[in-house]
Amino acid sequence: MHNFEFVKPGTISDAVAALGGEEAQALGGGQTLLPTMKQRLAAPTTLVSLSGVGEMVGVCTNDAGEICIGGATTHAQVQAETASSYPGLSGLAGQIGDPAVRNRGTIGGSLANNDPAACYPSAALGSGATIVTNTREIAADDYFQGMFTTALDEGEIVTEVRFPVPMAANYQKFVQPASRFALTGVFVAKYASGVRVAVTGASENGVFRWSEAEAALSSSFTADAVKDLSVPADGMIGDLHGTPDYRAHLVKVMTGRAVTAAQ
Amino acid sequence: MTSVTMTVNGKSVSGDVEGRTLLVQFLRDDLKLTGTHVGCDTSQCGACQVHVDGKAVKACTMLAAEADGADVKTIEGMANADGSLSVIQQAFQDHHGLQCGFCTPGMVMTAAALLKENPKPTEAEVRHYLEGNICRCTGYHNIVKAILAASGQEVTQIAAE
Ligand SMILES: Cc1cc2nc3c(=O)[nH]c(=O)nc-3n(C[C@H](O)[C@H](O)[C@H](O)COP(=O)(O)OP(=O)(O)OC[C@H]3O[C@@H](n4cnc5c(N)ncnc54)[C@H](O)[C@@H]3O)c2cc1C
Ligand code: FES
Ligand code: FES
Numbered sequence: 171m172h173n174f175e176f177v178k179p180g181t182i183s184d185a186v187a188a189l190g191g192e193e194a195q196a197l198g199g200g201q202t203l204l205p206t207m208k209q210r211l212a213a214p215t216t217l218v219s220l221s222g223v224g225e226m227v228g229v230c231t232n233d234a235g236e237i238c239i240g241g242a243t244t245h246a247q248v249q250a251e252t253a254s255s256y257p258g259l260s261g262l263a264g265q266i267g268d269p270a271v272r273n274r275g276t277i278g279g280s281l282a283n284n285d286p287a288a289c290y291p292s293a294a295l296g297s298g299a300t301i302v303t304n305t306r307e308i309a310a311d312d313y314f315q316g317m318f319t320t321a322l323d324e325g326e327i328v329t330e331v332r333f334p335v336p337m338a339a340n341y342q343k344f345v346q347p348a349s350r351f352a353l354t355g356v357f358v359a360k361y362a363s364g365v366r367v368a369v370t371g372a373s374e375n376g377v378f379r380w381s382e383a384e385a386a387l388s389s390s391f392t393a394d395a396v397k398d399l400s401v402p403a404d405g406m407i408g409d410l411h412g413t414p415d416y417r418a419h420l421v422k423v424m425t426g427r428a429v430t431a432a433q
Numbered sequence: 434m435t436s437v438t439m440t441v442n443g444k445s446v447s448g449d450v451e452g453r454t455l456l457v458q459f460l461r462d463d464l465k466l467t468g469t470h471v472g473c474d475t476s477q478c479g480a481c482q483v484h485v486d487g488k489a490v491k492a493c494t495m496l497a498a499e500a501d502g503a504d505v506k507t508i509e510g511m512a513n514a515d516g517s518l519s520v521i522q523q524a525f526q527d528h529h530g531l532q533c534g535f536c537t538p539g540m541v542m543t544a545a546a547l548l549k550e551n552p553k554p555t556e557a558e559v560r561h562y563l564e565g566n567i568c569r570c571t572g573y574h575n576i577v578k579a580i581l582a583a584s585g586q587e588v589t590q591i592a593a594e
Contacts, residue, residue: 171453172453173451173452173453174452174453175452176435176452176496176498178498178499178501197496200494200495200496200499201476201494204455204476204494204495204496205475205476205494207453208474208475217452217496219496219498219499221499246488267564267565268479268564268565268566269489269543269546269547269562269564269565270479270482270489270490270491270494270543270565271476271491271565273488273489273490274490274491274494274495350564350565
């Protein structure tokens with residue numbers, strides 16, 4: 171790893187100012203960035219730690235009834251603090267990586283990274299969450315723009331994520347045991363306005379909504395409702411761990427399981 | 434260089450570190466606490482696990498500078514005050530929870546974190562919690578047994594699958 175200057179501001183505005191510097195980069199839990207830097211795939215000259223920004227840590231409920239999670243909140247804290255308010259989200263957070271990864275990794279880091287096999291993007295898209303940054307609010311539908319690509323501008327940080335709470339929700343992750351990421355994962359959430367289905371790990375374009383399943387599940391929220399649907403294998407990831415056909419099949423199977431588990 | 438101060442196994446320590454110095458390097462190279470192992474250096478194996486403010490973390494994937502002001506505990510801090518093995522360590526010995534011993538510091542630190550959160554875990558909960566700790570020798574059964582025994586539970590029931 172190349173050396174860098176380490177700074178740890180205490181407020182969002184100081185963090186944003188520090189990120190304005192030449193080749194500065196935000197550091198969340200470092201669970202993705204530090205391994206990337208060890209491989210010299212990233213070599214910032216300044217790392218701006220967000221772990222000291224108190225206003226970006228914690229879970230609360232706002233006046234609209236949404237769960238608001240600070241961008242620097244760890245997966246372990248989300249798992250613990252949404253267990254009764256949003257069990258579907260808590261269950262997802264508790265399946266990320268392993269306990270040590272959950273004790274450091276943050277929701278903001280995960281959403282900024284937008285790994286095509288990461289768990290949180292499916293919860294954010296499947297819940298129709300709002301990604302709040304230091305400058306604006308971005309709807310999840312506009313935020314995810316393909317593998318490792320988001321609507322975030324240079325130096326922009328995720329300060330908070332707001333989740334509307336569904337009537338029922340569940341995340342089913344088919345684990346890729348070597349990486350502990352999702353080989354394919356599906357987040358299903360039922361709202362009064364309809365059902366949302368978000369799929370991670372499967373598409374070459376990163377997380378996506380499976381609209382046919384959403385329509386079918388909005389009229390009947392049962393695993394049977396998706397039984398006769400199929401997802402095209404076109405554009406699905408094919409690698410050592412699974413072919414595009416296999417992943418397309420998993421999307422349907424995991425959607426059915428998520429619906430059953432959400433009941 | 435930045436100077437860092439932290440409590441390690443109950444003692445206050447300070448040192449000068451580069452931005453890129455990992456917590457595990459600070460522990461092993463500067464403090465000479467070589468009980469914390471580096472198995473992979475890529476956040477996969479868990480041999481480097483220590484507790485930072487009571488939580489298990491991979492010391493190969495945390496900067497020393499991030500631990501400034503923290504309370505750190507390593508395997509060297511696990512034995513009882515009189516030098517005898519702690520309940521968890523003794524259970525690893527009694528149940529043959531180690532062979533080469535390379536993964537053991539991380540296993541013991543993870544087990545301690547688990548039993549603090551969940552004093553009477555089920556076998557499935559133990560296995561789930563160990564997901565980030567890789568052992569190439571034991572096949573895990575005896576590690577799971579040791580942890581269940583350390584929690585005061587009967588272990589004869591665990592079948593070797
Ligand atoms: C062994 C292992 C297993 C894992 N398994 C899973 C898994 O099953 N599912 C899963 O989803 N993830 C998994 N991860 C990834 C993990 O969840 C990471 O914590 C996460 O992807 C990145 O979060 P972080 O806080 O560590 O970010 P960092 O690594 O610190 O940063 C990642 C990127 O985001 C940027 N960034 C960080 N915080 C912010 C912010 N608030 N605003 C804007 N940009 C920011 C950084 O500049 C960097 O580009 C795993 C990681 C490991 C090491
Ligand atoms: S050395 Fe840290 S996880 Fe393997
Ligand atoms: S005892 Fe050898 S790696 Fe676990």
